[in-house]
Amino acid sequence: MMIDDLTPAERRVWEAFPRGVSVDFGAAEDGATDDGATDGADGGPGRTVRAAVLRTLLLTAPREEGEVAALKVSGARITGTLDLKYATVDSVVRLSDCRFEEVPDLSGAQLAYLNLTGSVLPGLRSARVRVDGGLRLTRCRFGGPVKLTGAQISGTLFMERAEFAVPDGGEPALRLNQAEVGEELCAPGLRARGEVRLAGARVAGSVNLNDARLDRPDGVALTAETLTAEADVELRRAQVRGRVEMRGARVAGRLDLSYARLAHPGGTALRASSCVVGELWLRGGPRMEGVLNLRRSQIEVLLMEPDVVPAQVRLNDLTYTSLLPHLPAPRRLPMLARDDDGFIPHSYEQLTAAYRRIGDDDAARLVQLAKQRRRRATLPWYGRLWGLVQDATVGYGFRPLRAAVWLLSLLAVGSVAYALHPPEPLKADEAPEFNAVFYTLDLLLPIIDFGQERAYAPEGGGQWLSYVLVITGWILATTVVTGVTRTVSRQ
Template identity: 65%
Template sequence: MWRAFPRGEFVDFRETADEDPADAAGWGPERTVRAEVLRALLLDGERRDGEIPSMSVAGARITGRLDLQYATIDHPVRLRHCHFDEAPRCYAARLRELNLSESVLPGLVAHAVQVDGVVRLTRARCHGTLRLGGARITGSLYLEGAEVAAPGAAEPVLQLNQAVLGADLWAPGLRTEGQIRLNGASVAGSLNLNGARLGNPGNAALDAETLTVEGDMLVRDAEVRGWTGLRGARIAGRLDLSYTRLAHPGGTALRAGSSTIGELWLRKAPPMEGALNLRRAQLDVLLLEPASVPETVLLGDLTYTSLVPHEPAERRLPMLRRERDGYVPHTYEQLTAAYRRVGDDHAARLVQLAKQRRHRHTLPWYGRLWGLVQDVTVGYGFRPLRAAGWLLSLLALGSLAFALHHPRPLKAGEAPPFHPVFYTLDLLLPVISFGQDSAFAPHGAYQVLAYVLVLTGWILATTVIAGVTRTVSRQ
């Protein structure tokens, strides 16, 4: 190692390429390296002109604590396939590269570390806490296939709060038992958790409040046991939760209130075991399949530009009925606006009709009664054909009644011949006059019938005219 370091050569202690670092207890003393030796090399190792030194070791058992607190190291540190007896300490250190891929270690203390390159923990196995809070990494952090578990730990097992990454957080296939904390972290590239298995049942599995991701956040085909927190997060690209199972029974599985997201994809996934909270979130595109909607949602003040895939209103409305806060008018207005933007006026009217019906149940008894009358007669104005049907029924009723009992003329000898159909039309239609209603005057019960026809005619005719107007304006 002393000879290899100045020349940047690779030292491989492994007997076979597929051996497991977890079996380091059986390795001989020729494969044991004291941590203070590594520290001495990194801080004061020999330099040679024309050579670039680096620590590049594989298959070693490292005893003692590798303590690099506050150190400035200008060359790569690559300790792959190694077994650490104690957690390395890199608090506030400045490094060029840190590579602990496929190693086994009891933790890592690297708060506020600065790395002018990348940090690799690919397929590493950590049986303690990875502390990278406040880290500054100009490149990417690689955690693909890594396993992090700290049984009984009260603190998060993977701490990246307030960390700043100049590129990606690349962690497909990550396995954790405990909380991942990403509060206030900033990722200039994408965050990839595809295929991850994150477990912290009953508590936070992924707490990423105020997280900033300039690219995409990919959590496809993953399993998250515990709640996922994205309150106040800003994701410029898409948050892709396709094929992912989110489970927090009895609580809120996804907390994304007050977040700003380019696209949120919830597709080809089983319904969440827990509630979906999108209160006050702002989305450009919401890709939400009806089959993926959980039993409870919180959508108050949610705004979105597009809702895909395009589904009939009958398949979208059950989502609004699952609102935990009961009747929330804003959710109906948002869905109506989404249908109108794609030109589906029929679906938009159905949503508005459903809104009025839902609102009716919040009224006192007399308000519910009047609302029921409006619903049955004219569908709250959204069913003009129903109003036309009532008009025709009243026309038939009035024509029959006045045919059997002609009202007397106001001025005998000057009145035109009485016609029951046109007389009833005069009463029903407020904007058309056939000269019948002004020439004849009914008495008794027939006068009451005439008043009823006039009143209902105004309401129903106005509804029909409004419906025709909407149709003409769309053309």
């Protein structure tokens, strides 16, 4: 391309490039106004630059000795397609507050640094792009799909307050699947109407999606399957309409959903199954709308407030070391009862272990009692009947004082009844002196013999009372032994 073919606006860019000088079409030149670069990007020929001119500059323009060439343009209207497919560009590229008429194609390109801050684009094709420095899409507005699949970014990927949208919702609004980011993915305040894909991405630092707004109510809003983050993944105060899919993710630090609003009624709001997470924070926000799926995940610290937990959960094989905040067992148990998979013994054992680690044995016993009661509902009728007996008498061994209360009550009833109506001795000359208390104890305690039971024979009502005392004594003894055995074996 010859310099004589350039428009005045393009000539400014051409002459500034070898020395790395900035060209700002937002300034009051070439018929521009002082209203700002973004408005100026909508203007006429005074700020219009052909994409072919920019391509020629980046790939073939001569450099000046002793100067660092760079393309630094603000407020331009760029016509045509900026085609840098598979190109190698060793100059800094900054096209901020510009308006692109066509979708730039950076597929497979190698760039030193790219800054599109504040620009408006109909989309971006940049699969497998390699950026040796940072990639800045801060405050960009995209009217079509942004494809960064397999991108390799050595520095930080900036997308603060960027907006992504697809007209029909068919394609993902943003594709970062299989991308590699050498530092951080910084996108607080991001807005997306359509799916955001981070599946298989690797981020050496943190993923910051605080205050993000993700909107895809009829499907998956955020796909982060097998995402690997060496630090934190933050969605504090995020608002998501649609499913958050994080199956198999690896987060070395904190997965922070504090004050977030997740809504996918009739479907799964958050699926973080088979994940390995340092800390998972679910606190401060409204109750999640949809299913919470944490199956088979391994979490060191689970900070989960009951008020955030939805009506349906899936917790099978979830393991955690610490559960915060420390709350009474009755506040935690309703969550286990909401499991879609039904009765899951492992969930009760995990909660029991969490209480025992902090020395709250009373709460641990309450959880175990709730486990036995939940299990009872899965048994046949005779199992449920025997379970009711164990529960009423000794609380499945976790309420041993109940046995003492029953024994003392029955002892009192029997002692009074037999003191008022003593039974007749079987052999008057051989029978010991009758004692109503020890006679009742002989009936109640099957392994103790005070010599009273075999020496006297009650009749009528006294005989029926003796049957009740003997049967009740055996039941109490059996349930106490069963409960103690269960407790001892568990310890």
